[in-house]
Amino acid sequence: MLGFGDIWVFLAYFSSILVAILCMVYGILNWNKGEESEPASR
Amino acid sequence: MIIFWVVVYLVIVALLGYLGYRRTHGTSDYLVAGRNIHPFVMALSYGATFISTSAIVGFGGAAGIFGMGILWLTFLNIFMGIFIAFIFFGKKTREMGFKMNSHTFPELIGNRFSSVFLQKFMGIVIFLFMPLYAGVVLIGAAKYIEQQFGIDYSTALFFFSFIIAVYVIMGGLKGVMYTDAFQGSIMFVGMVILVVYTYYILGGFTEAHKALTAMPTPPPLAAKGHQGWTSMPSFNSGFWWVMVSTIIMGVGIGVLAQPQLVIRFMTVRSNRELNRAVAIGGIFILMMTGVAFVTGSLSNVYFSKNVHNLDFCATSGAVKEVHANLPELKITPKNLALIQKKFPDAKVGDKITKGQGIPCEETKKGTIAVAAAGGEVDNIIPVYIKNAMPHWFGVLFMLTLLAAAMSTLSSQFHTMGTAIARDFFEQFGNKEESKNQTVFISKLGIGVTIIISVALAYILPIVVVKGEAIIARGTAIFFGLCAGAFLPAYIAALYWKKATRTGVVSSVLVGFFSAAFWITFVHSAESSVLGIANALLGKDTLISGTWSSVDPMFISLPVSAIVLVLVSIFTRNDNQEEIDRLFQK
Numbered sequence: 001m002l003g004f005g006d007i008w009v010f011l012a013y014f015s016s017i018l019v020a021i022l023c024m025v026y027g028i029l030n031w032n033k034g035e036e037s038e039p040a041s042r
Numbered sequence: 043m044i045i046f047w048v049v050v051y052l053v054i055v056a057l058l059g060y061l062g063y064r065r066t067h068g069t070s071d072y073l074v075a076g077r078n079i080h081p082f083v084m085a086l087s088y089g090a091t092f093i094s095t096s097a098i099v100g101f102g103g104a105a106g107i108f109g110m111g112i113l114w115l116t117f118l119n120i121f122m123g124i125f126i127a128f129i130f131f132g133k134k135t136r137e138m139g140f141k142m143n144s145h146t147f148p149e150l151i152g153n154r155f156s157s158v159f160l161q162k163f164m165g166i167v168i169f170l171f172m173p174l175y176a177g178v179v180l181i182g183a184a185k186y187i188e189q190q191f192g193i194d195y196s197t198a199l200f201f202f203s204f205i206i207a208v209y210v211i212m213g214g215l216k217g218v219m220y221t222d223a224f225q226g227s228i229m230f231v232g233m234v235i236l237v238v239y240t241y242y243i244l245g246g247f248t249e250a251h252k253a254l255t256a257m258p259t260p261p262p263l264a265a266k267g268h269q270g271w272t273s274m275p276s277f278n279s280g281f282w283w284v285m286v287s288t289i290i291m292g293v294g295i296g297v298l299a300q301p302q303l304v305i306r307f308m309t310v311r312s313n314r315e316l317n318r319a320v321a322i323g324g325i326f327i328l329m330m331t332g333v334a335f336v337t338g339s340l341s342n343v344y345f346s347k348n349v350h351n352l353d354f355c356a357t358s359g360a361v362k363e364v365h366a367n368l369p370e371l372k373i374t375p376k377n378l379a380l381i382q383k384k385f386p387d388a389k390v391g392d393k394i395t396k397g398q399g400i401p402c403e404e405t406k407k408g409t410i411a412v413a414a415a416g417g418e419v420d421n422i423i424p425v426y427i428k429n430a431m432p433h434w435f436g437v438l439f440m441l442t443l444l445a446a447a448m449s450t451l452s453s454q455f456h457t458m459g460t461a462i463a464r465d466f467f468e469q470f471g472n473k474e475e476s477k478n479q480t481v482f483i484s485k486l487g488i489g490v491t492i493i494i495s496v497a498l499a500y501i502l503p504i505v506v507v508k509g510e511a512i513i514a515r516g517t518a519i520f521f522g523l524c525a526g527a528f529l530p531a532y533i534a535a536l537y538w539k540k541a542t543r544t545g546v547v548s549s550v551l552v553g554f555f556s557a558a559f560w561i562t563f564v565h566s567a568e569s570s571v572l573g574i575a576n577a578l579l580g581k582d583t584l585i586s587g588t589w590s591s592v593d594p595m596f597i598s599l600p601v602s603a604i605v606l607v608l609v610s611i612f613t614r615n616d617n618q619e620e621i622d623r624l625f626q627k
Binding site: 002003004005006008009012013015016017019020021022023024026027028030031032033034 | 109110111112113114116117120121124125129133247248249250251252253254255269270271272273274312313314316317318319320321322323324325327328332336
C-alpha cells in the first residue's frame with residue numbers, strides 16, 4: 001500500500017488528492033457556465 | 043540577503059494595497075470589493091485567508107505527533123471548505139447578497155430574516171471574539187519574527203500590525219484581496235518546493251512512507267492510543283478523540299461559517315467566477331495543509347534516521363542547536379545516568395535550568411521529531427526547515443509564513459471592523475445618515491479592532507501560563523463559536539424558506555451560549571486554559587472522561603439546529619410572500 005500503515009491513512013492521503021482533482025475537473029467543466037451580470041433589480 | 047527579500051516583499055504588498063486604495067470609490071468597493079473581483083484573485087484570497095501560520099506551523103507540528111491520519115482534515119478542508127462551500131453555499135450567498143444589497147455576513151442573515159437584532163448580535167459576537175482569533179495569529183507571527191530577526195516581541199508585534207493596518211484601512215477589501223492573491227502565490231510556490239524536496243531527501247514516495255511506517259511508537263504516545271505515524275490512533279482512545287473531534291471535524295466543518303470567508307462569495311460578479319475559483323481553490327488548499335501535514339509526519343523519518351548527520355544531545359534528544367536554547371530540562375529515568383555525570387546528586391523529577399548549564403552528551407543517534415525540536419510541537423516545522431532544507435529555502439519559507447499570517451490577519455481586521463461599524467453602530471440612530479458614512483465608520487472600526495487584537499496579543503502570553511497552546515486554542519474557540527451560533531442559521535437562510543425569524547434568533551442564541559458553556563466548563567483543552575471553571579468550581583472541567591475531549595461543536599451545532607427546526611415549525615413568518623419571491627430563480 002505504497003508504504004502506508006493502514007487503509008484509513010492510505011484513503012486520507014489519496015482522497016485528499018482526488019477531491020482536489022474533483023474541484024479542478026468541476027471548475028474546468030463549468031468554466032463558462034453561470035455567466036450573468038446579476039441574478040435582482042429590489 | 044534576508045532583509046533584502048523582506049523589503050522587496052513589503053514594497054510589493056504596499057503597491058498592491060495602494061492599487062486597492064486607488065480603485066476604491068465607495069461603500070460597495072470598500073466592503074465587498076465592488077462585487078467584481080477576478081476568480082483567480084478570489085480563489086487565492088479565500089485560500090490565503092483560510093490558511094494562517096498556525097495551519098502550516100501549528101497543525102504541521104501536530105502532524106509530527108499524530109501522523110498522517112490528520113490528512114482527513116485536508117480532505118475535509120477541500121471537500122467542505124472549497125467544494126461544498128463554493129458550490130452549495132457560495133452561489134446562493136452571492137445571489138442573495140446581491141438581491142438584498144448585503145455587504146457583510148451578519149447583514150446577509152439579518153436582511154434574510156428581517157431582523158436587525160440578528161445583525162447586531164452577530165456583529166457583536168464577531169467584534170468580541172474574533173480579536174481573540176486575530177490575536178493568536180498575531181502571536182504566532184510576532185514570535186516567528188522575533189526568532190528569525192532577533193527583534194523584541196513587542197516591537198515585532200507593533201511593526202507587523204502597523205503594516206497590515208495601513209493597507210487594510212486605506213485599501214478596503216480590494217487592497218486586502220489584491221495582497222492576499224500575491225501572498226497566496228508565494229505560499230503556493232513555497233509549499234510545492236517543500237514537499238518535492240522532502241520526498242527527494244527521504245529516498246522517494248514509497249521509501250519515505252515505508253520508513254515512517256517502520257518507526258516504533260514511543261511508549262508514552264502508545265499509551266494514549268498512537269499506533270504509528272501512518273496509522274490512525276486506536277478507536278475511542280484519547281488521541282483518537284482529539285484528532286477526530288477537534289482537529290478533523292471541529293476545524294473541517296467550522297470553516298463553513300467563518301464570516302471572513304463567507305464575504306468572499308459576495309465579491310464576484312457571477313456564478314461563473316465561482317466555478318472557476320473552485321478549480322484553483324482545491325489545489326491551493328491541498329498544497330497548503332496537505333503538504334504541511336505530510337512534511338510534519340515525515341520529519342520523524344528525517345530526524346530519527348539523521349539523514350543529514352546532525353549533532354543531537356542524548357540528554358534531551360534535541361538537535362544540538364535547539365538543545366542550546368532549552369530553558370530547562372526535566373530529569374527522567376532515561377537521561378538520569380547521563381545527567382548524573384555532571385550533577386551526581388540529580389534525581390528523577392528534578393529540573394536543570396539553562397543557567398546551571400544543561401549537559402548535552404553529543405550523539406549522532408537521531409530521535410523523533412518532537413524530541414528533536416526540544417519538546418515543542420510548534421517548533422517541529424521551523425527546526426525541520428532550518429536543518430533539512432537548503433539555506434535559500436529558509437528565506438522563501440520565511441516569506442511564506444509572513445504571507446500566511448498577513449493574508450489571514452488583513453481579512454480578520456477587515457471583517458471585525460465592518461462588523462462593528464456596519465452591523466452594530468449603523469443600526470442605531472439615523473440610518474440614512476450613517477449609511478453615507480459607512481466607509482469612514484468602517485475605517486474607525488478596523489482601527490479599534492486592530493488595537494484590541496494587538497493588546498490581546500501582548501497580554502495573552504503574559505496571563506496564560508500554558509502559553510504554547512494559545513494559538514491552537516484561540517483558533518478552536520472562534521471556530522467552535524461560529525459553527526454553533528451561525529452555521530444552522532446560514533444554511534436555513536440559503537435553503538429553507540419556512541425557517542422563521544423566531545426560530546433563527548433562538549438557534550443563534552442557543553448555539554452561541556451552548557458553545558460558550560462547553561468551551562468554558564467542559565472541553566478541558568479550552569477550559570483549563572481559560573481558568574474560569576477552576577476559579578468558580580475548583581476544577582478544570584465539570585465532566586471528566588471522554589466527554590471532556592469532545593469538541594464544543596459536537597454539542598452546540600446539533601442543539602442549535604434542532605432548536606431552529608422545532609421553533610420554526612411552531613412559528614410562522616409574517617412576510618412569507620416576500621421570502622418566496624427571494625427564492626425565485
